[in-house]
Amino acid sequence: MRARFDPDFVEFLMMIGNGEEPAxxxxxxQIPQPMLIQYTSLEQSIEDLISYVYPDLSLFETTPFDMMQRIILCPKNDFVNYVNSKLIQRISREPIIYISDDRTKHASDQGDYVDYLNNLEPKGLTHELNIQLTLYMMKFL
Structure with missing residues (x-):
């Protein structure tokens, strides 16, 4: 997405792809300084990253499709969850939270497996679904 609007970034990527960027x-x-977010602390650096990628979360209220064209890629699911929780905290609406049903097939096994089930984090699944309805979405309900 950035390549569509940032010719300097496109040039940098092309130089890498063509083997012309010094290594x-x-x-x-070496990534150019203007493309970096300086590390101060984990908390502050994540806040700075979110502010850079999503400079105005109020836009999500009126034009959610513009916001959907921005993304923060993360290498691990636990970091995805961390960044998502930070983003959700910035959205002013009260969330609707759905918790997974973690009951075992046989009630007698529940005590043995409930902690185990709650510690699992399968790829693409979570125990808690946190939904933020925007004004835009609420118009259609």
Whole structure:
């Protein structure tokens, strides 16, 4: 998405792709300073990243499709959950939260497995679904 609107970023990617961007002895490429968010602390750096990617979350209330064209990629599910929780905290609406049903097939097994079931985090699944309805979405309900 960034490539559509940022010609300097496109040029940088093309130089990498063509093997023209200088690399160090470990074959690592130096990312230009203006493309970086400086690390201060985990908390502050995440806040800075979110502010950069989503500068005005109130836009989500009126034009959600513009906001859907922005994304923060994360390497691990636990980090995805962390960033999502930070974003949800910034949205002013009261969330609707649905909790998974973690009962075992046989009630006699419940005590043995409930902690185990709640610790599982299968890829793409969660025990809690947190939905933020925007004014835009509420018009259609």
């Amino acid at each position: 160090n002895e470990k074959h690592e490429i």
